[in-house]
Amino acid sequence: MDLEQAMQTFLEESRELLDEMESILLDVEAEQTSSEQLNALFRTMHTIKGSAGLFGLDPIIRFSHQAENLLDQLRDGKLKLDDELVGLLLRCHDHVKLLIQALAAGDSLEALSDEALEAALLGYLTVPQAMQPPTREAPPPAASRPERWVLSLRFGPDVLRNGLDPSSFIRYLATLGTVEGIRAIVCRLPAGADFDAESNYLRFELLYHSDIDEKSLHEVFEFVREDSELFIWPLKIAAARLPESCASATPDEAREVEEAWRRFGALGQAQPLEEEPPAGIDPLLEHPLAATVEPPPAEPAQPAAQTEPHAPPPPETAPAHSEARAGRGGESRFIKVEAGKLDSLINLIGELVIAGSAANLIARRSQQPQLVEATLGIANLIEQIRTGTLSMRMVQIGEIFHRFPRVVRDVSRELGKDIQLRIVGAETELDKSMVEKLGDPLLHIVRNAIDHGIEPTEVRQAHGKPAQGNLWLNAYHESGSVVIEVADDGGGLDRGRILAKARERGLLGLDEEPPDNVVFQQIFEAGFSTADQVTNLSGRGVGMDVVRRGIEQLHGNIEIDSEAGQGTTFRIRLPLTLAIIDGFLVEVAASTFVLPLEAVIECIELPAGLPENGVHDCINLRGELLPLLHLDSFFELPPAAALRRNVVVVQYGERKAGLVVDALQGEFQTVIKPLGALFNTLKAISGSTILGTGEVALILDVPSLIQRACRRESERFSLPPRADAAPRPGAPLQGNTP
Structure with a gap:
């Protein structure tokens, strides 16, 4: 055990x-x-x-x-x-x-x-019956008077293997009442080599005295009801229930049960219990099993005809008590697996993917059709195994969403606000490793929404709003990513105040008029706070920078939409997993890069004659203005002679951009390998992978590239800064360096 x-x-x-x-x-x-x-x-x-x-x-x-x-x-x-x-x-x-x-x-x-x-x-506790014994002047009601019970317990043969000790249940019963008599039936106990020390062969018959009701007695055995036969009868009606209790018993076992019940007084006049094991609770608790085993009694002095009532009654007469022995039925649909074993399996499958890619490359170079066909079949099986294994590590995001009703309740009451939390999309699945790391960032956002976002009741009513504020937690899938939204119907972010604070700290230039999304992003800077006073919840400028850093470590990003007087929405975008993804290989100069396949919308040929890094480095894609980013210039790679160049259209959220590459190499199962600390500051690179040739290919960070392309194009349409304006601290230099 x-x-x-x-x-x-x-x-x-x-x-x-x-x-x-x-x-x-x-x-x-x-x-x-x-x-x-x-x-x-x-x-x-x-x-x-x-x-x-x-x-x-x-x-x-x-x-x-x-x-x-x-x-x-x-x-x-x-x-x-x-x-x-x-x-x-x-x-x-x-x-x-x-x-x-x-x-x-x-x-x-x-x-x-x-x-x-x-x-x-x-x-x-107005009527604590279990804690206060009744006085002599006021006898307890009939329903709560102590009653004697006969318990017939046959625990399943695997009860010990399942980590449960039958004697523990008897110990627990002794804390709720008095075990007046107990007898172990040993007819099924094998001898010699047939005996299995991990199997249960015993049946217990108990005479029990307690004031708890029958339902509570049945609940004691909730954990073993499925594989056990359990019968609980009031002593006064036990005689009529003996046939049902012995329905599955052997003749010898039925005789021993009947003898035990006769000694308990269930079948008439009770016989002396001197021959029984000590009835007191102390010896029972010292060693319950050793104290209860008895040698088989002598053959009952009764005609054989009297054993006939042991036949089971017709089904229609079976009382409700028989439900106690009915198992919950059906096999378990779930099995619990240690998380470390699953992580180890994912790592092995990652190595299998790399080895499969190498074998596939060798097969194609050999130009042997049978070998190519065999490696393609293996690659297909590896992909199915990879998909199935990764799905086992996916958990519903409701696992963390359901922590927040308590947070909202406690914090809103501490602040004297009336706030209703609404959860949508709790069934959305995400990698377990990411779910565990999302708790703290979401907690900061939720607490800030309650403290700063939603106004006090009197302020809301003065502005014609309902007294009760609303906070939403929402999750959904979009373009191969998971989007998590924390929204409120509060007063919204104060754009002017944030802009003034950012200018005061030198985060934005005095003459800059940035768009709302740039202004709102300033709240994620370290130490940034617009609070007038410090509370035990917020106001120290600590927390939101931790939120952004935590999201970026998960290769995600966070956006803010806010409207004055209407509310604020924090939108987090995350990849589905950080282990193995479907990638798309592209070649730029002599280097190979990987794009996440879910971010790739389509591939088109770069129009001839389009000037590189022209005044407007973009193309017209079916009536839509698509900004371009030339990866060779961006990474400062030497230009390569190519017959044609291609544009890979990528999307993240609502933004699109075109990445100009030299060649397309197709889909590739990508095992994500983390980069060292030296590369942590690179925004354009999210990881690396190993190709079938053994070479290392970098995985591109699509959100950063799209943001770069869109920002550069918007800067070209904006007015140039004044010549006498000093650059703000930390401002990016002009050029194509990453």
Whole structure:
């Protein structure tokens, strides 16, 4: 039994349950609370408590039990879910999450007790039945009086292999009531070489005394219900249910079960339990399995005819209790894989792509048709494997989007604003490695939108706006990229103030009148801030430069659209993956470059007689003005003699440009290799790859090239700066250097 693996499973499932709990609590604030949501909240805390009981995690058990009592009263209608109670439950969520994190880090759980939170919980518990025993003057209602139960438990044969110990369930039951009698049925225990130490052969019969209801008893065995036969009956009706409990038992096993139930008093007068193992809880908890195994009893003194009732009843008479043994059915549709193993597989496939390209090149040079055909078939299979493997690393961006409802709730309440978050496109998929790195940039943008973008309620009402502000998180695919938008309906960016601050810091010239997109980009400069006062959320000029740097490290870019009085949209564009892409090979002079295939729209021949670097270095593409960028001049490469030159039309977002190259070499599966720190400042290069010949080809950064071509063309139409105007610090020099 791999307890460490079982613990990791508990930690992961607890995190998922806590995320679900937080999502439900944030959803119910905006709409009518349903009984399904309340039941889901209760199940979340109940499942964490039950799982913690399997590992003996007392601090988690104690606190989650108190939270469970509160949620139980909530779903029973004794409490109403208002904003204050939602806040308390979110604090409970945070505390349990803190305990889970401490458990994962190996820290002490006892040191994390929160007495103030526990006191707040006790203040809400109007009828804490499980914590306060009834007084003699006021007997408990009939529904809550302790009752005896007969539990017949046959855990599945693989329960030990799945990391679960049957005795742990009995230990947990002992914390909720009293195990008055227990007997292990050993008829199916093989001898000799047939015995498998990792298989479960035992069946347990229990006499149990507790005030919890039947539904709660069934929930104790939620984790093993699928592969087990579990029967739970009140003692007073157990006799009528014996045939159903023994429906799948062998004759010997059925006789032992019947004998155990007779000793429990389920089949009439109870027999003395002196021969039974000690009924007290302490010896049971010390070694439950060793204390419960008994030798097979003597043959029951009853006629053979009395064993006939062991036949199963007709299906139509089967009670609802029989559903407890029905599994959830169907095989699992998902399997969890360690992320490191998947990354290693991606790296190996990348090397396979490079090796396949080399083999394909050798085959073409050999001019052997059969060899060429074989390598093409292998290349096709490699492409399919590559696509399938990369899709396994794609996750929905909702994984990070769903973190922000809590952020919006807490920050908006701290600022006294009423803000509604709306999420669109959470199902959009992106490479997992990129999703993990998007959290911090998006957090900065969202917090700034709440703090600076959306106005206070009184300001919005004074301008005729609804009192409640809106914040949108949107994601969608576009031209082989993923676009993520953070939009608000606030007051918009103050263009004049940003421009004045940029001029004051020397970022823009005093006589410059740049377009809006250039002005708005200044907020990403380090230390740039227009806030009048510093708050604990923003105002220090720290954060937005980190946002741009984080996005650029993912080979993406960020744009801003803003309209005064209407709102602001931050638009992030990212590639789908950073591992392997479909590329398009082009030749410039004696060098080979790779363009991402999803950015390539079409290829055309460069019109003859077009002057290079003329007054207007652009062409008319079916009525559309297309700026050109000559890559040989841009990279300062020696011109090559070519019969014809070609234009590769590329697009990123709404912008297009034409890259002038000498030759087109076609599609190429590109394994992205990072460049060293020496090349980090090059805007036109995003990485490198290895060709089939073993040579290195540079991967071009299409967004930077398009921006360069469009900016140069716009500068040619703009008025030249005054001769006495000093260049601003950091301004690019004129020319074609990258």
